[in-house]
Amino acid sequence: MMTKPSAETASLDPKGLFREAYRIEGLDASQCRSIFLDWALSAPLDFDTDAALSTLLAQYGPQFPDHPMTQVLRDGLSGDARPKRRGGWRSRARAPLTDLGSGPNSGQNGES
Numbered sequence: 298m299m300t301k302p303s304a305e306t307a308s309l310d311p312k313g314l315f316r317e318a319y320r321i322e323g324l325d326a327s328q329c330r331s332i333f334l335d336w337a338l339s340a341p342l343d344f345d346t347d348a349a350l351s352t353l354l355a356q357y358g359p360q361f362p363d364h365p366m367t368q369v370l371r372d373g374l375s376g377d378a379r380p381k382r383r384g385g386w387r388s389r390a391r392a393p394l395t396d397l398g399s400g401p402n403s404g405q406n407g408e409s
Contacts, residue, residue, distance in 0.1 A: 319360075350370055350374045
């Protein structure tokens with residue numbers, strides 16, 4: 298049986314997302330990551346997520362060491378859940394910039 302979350306844990310999880318995740322049987326890792334993302338997106342900008350994750354892990358980890366949410370919390374604490382840039386226009390090779398004033402079209406439109 299799960300112990301009642303402390304007042305501190307309840308303040309870190311106001312929607313009760315983690316509490317409910319640990320109560321749902323058969324939850325898989327991808328569902329736990331979705332729950333984690335919902336929690337992270339609803340956190341205030343000045344929120345200390347590392348401290349919150351440590352507290353949540355201390356609350357739930359010992360009771361549920363093999364639960365996928367426990368691993369998601371560990372990953373979040375270690376930084377594995379933090380997004381990494383994998384592409385986009387800045388990662389693509391581009392032709393070097395040339396001197397724009399010396400091309401065949403320079404001087405058009407009344408510019409010199």
